[in-house]
Amino acid sequence: MATIKPQADTHLDEFVGSLGGVSRRSFLKFCAGVAATIGLPAGMAWRIAEAASSPHRLPVIWLSAQECTGCTESLLRSTHPTLEQLILDAISLDYHETLSAGAGHQAEAYKQHSLQENKGKYVLVVDGSIPLKDGGIYCKVANRPIVDHVREAAEGAAAIIAIGSCASWGGIPSSSPNPTGATRVSEVLKDRAVVNIPGCPPNPYNFLTTVLQFLAFNSLPELDSKNRPKFAYDRLIHENCERRPHFDAGRFAVTFGDEGHRQGWCLYKLGCKGPETYANCPSILFGDVGSGAWPVGCGHPCFGCSEEGIGFTKSIHQLAQLRNVTPPAAYPNISEPVGQGITPGSAALVAGITGVVLGAGAVATSRLGSSSDNASADSNDEHD
Amino acid sequence: MSGHAPIAGRLLTKPFIVLALLFMLAVAILLARFIFGLGAVTNINDGYPWGIWIVIDVMIGTAIGCAGYAVALLVYLFNRGEYHPLIRSALMAGLFGYTLAGIAVIFDLGRYWQFYTLLLPWYVQLNSVMLEVAWCVMAYVVVLWIEFTPTFLERLGWHNIREKLSKVLFFFIALGILLPTMHQSSLGTMAVVAGHQISPLWQTQMLPALFLISALLMGYAIVPFEAILAALGLHQPLETPLLAKISAVALAVALFFLALRFGDLIWRDALGLALAGDIQALMFWVESALFIVPVLLLATRTMRTNPRLIFLAAISLLLAGSLYRINTYIIGYQPTAGATWSYFPSVTEIMVTVGIFALEVMLYLLFVKYLPVLHGAAAPPRART
Ligand code: SF4
Ligand code: SF4
16 A cells, blocks of 8 residues: 555645544544554554545444334444544435434435435445334334335445344344344345444444445455454454453452452452443443453453343353363462472572582592593593 | 594493492482472472572583584694594593483473484474484484494404594584584573573673683693593503693683673673672672683793692583573572572482483493593503492
8 A cells, every 4th residue: 555655645635624623633542543453454444534524425324123212322422532523524414313313304314315216326224223112103204114124225225234232143132031122234134244242232343344345445344254344343342351360260359349359359259241242342441441441451350241031031140151161170279379488408409418418529529630641540430 | 543442341330339329229210200200309480490409410511522522623624634643532531421312301301201302303392492402412312323333343343434434524513513503502592582581690692602602612622621530540641742732722712702701791782790699690700710710820931840730620520510590590590580480409300410410421331441541551451440
């Protein structure tokens, strides 16, 4: 990408104003961060920056089903300095129930307009689960069940992203007894590929990175068997957790506030679901405030919000099932021995050996002639 | 290779039996180590994960084993054929030092059953100093055995194979010079990795060079040491002129080492710590004295023809090199400031080390008595030996 560098430079300088006061430097820093998250070389940041600042903005239609707006909130509350301006300026958010300027018939009309105008070009984002029971009447927008809206918008969508655990696999609304027959987005769009970004809420960067990759490269990140982007969901929480050494050494907090809990030991016995939850929380963290800013870092067990069949399904303090490591049958001590100093026995032994070595050396030396003649070999003994 | 001959004589002498008992004791302790774990027999702990089994058995063991390397360097690299009579016994010291060190590492490995993964390329982490040391030492043990093979072949009377082997031997001799250069310096690098945990009296970027040079020095010391003991205990002729020459080499290397060691200490402004009056300062002075004394003992040409002085200088150098390693890795090492870790080897730990050295001497006796190792060997005057 070295060749486009100078161009991009001037181009971005012109763009500064429309970044809502964001400096060119911090904008590029953000793009470099995005490139790194999806595992691209730093040079790619320029391409992402170009795409994100292009005047042809990517149209996005955002539909909300049975949801709590947590996903939107976390996206907006992200304290990354440039994030909200960037996401609102880099894309053209044509419809979003919480964020749209218009309301009622006006908003619906604009949505219809955008769906026709940008057919085949827009990205459809859905948060919340889709109720199917009783004809989907438990979640209606503009007097139509949400499932109809989703199917309609999916038709002309270039890509479909299910954000949050509800959209990805049902989330809270689908928890037993599931009164509304809530289900995942991919369930109602069986013939379409749906990218799942689970989490309650998901880390905003996992979403942004996916969108920006689509924006810059017109492709979607590599997905795992549950259609989650691999860059974010291919590792267990447990694999990158900073408390993992305590797990391996058998040091567990047993109740909140106990000695082990205060010392930052592993939360496995408090029901931490890290060992069976795939997400990048321990490495990417939350809120841009530095290390420790994630649930386990603050002393609460992970409850597996992003994992189907774990979050909102297993009880919070139930023991996690270990996927790839089982704790050893016998744990090492909690208080490590600090080592034994000198003992009379070992001291005597060292002194004895030193004495034998020096004595043997002295005897051997005394037997050696002081001239260059051969040694006087008059003894039967062997020395070592 | 004419002139080398076995010295024959009875093997089961009294000293040999004592050595065998010591070795058997070590075996018994090692049995306990493998059944009950490292904690049961050693005093090593999370703060001091390396005790004397590594520092003495492996680091000092291989440094003593540098005899073969040091003499080969003279004979083949500097083309000084006059040292050739020494090469076999020097190689043999290397053979024992390295083979036993390689085995001793296993005792200290917490998860020794994973040892073989070292050889599986897909587990390899190429930036690891430890890997380099492990590979080099393993390769060098093999090379030493190959270099020593002519001795066995001569004994067996297989002169045909012996002839063929000597055609390719140069390749292994070259390897035998390259490999120790690599790993003896890496043994110093491993201490560099420990960073500020090692006192500035020893911690320096020069550690690889200092470890390599001091290993050479120990190699040049073990040759006269061994020759003189063989003369005394096994009634062998003493080739004093040759020993005088090798002592001159040792003197030059020792001077170079001291210049580098103290130059580095002054350059880094670390010498003040030597006056701190603590155990580290004391051990530093003992170590330095042991390096300086041989220089004084071997100062003039006449002094270098005196077997007594040569012998004393050799002992001093061996102790100096050993203490340098113990100081770097144990005395000069402080796991974390203010922590309560401590380490002193346990009786069982020491007895294993003693047992390994006993085995080394036993093997020496076995080899010189039955294989053509010693140069110009003479039959002992009394059959009893
Ligand atoms: S169980 Fe939880 S707290 Fe413990 S190491 Fe795993 S993820 Fe971390
Ligand atoms: S740590 Fe666990 S509960 Fe928290 S956001 Fe990550 S996956 Fe969800």
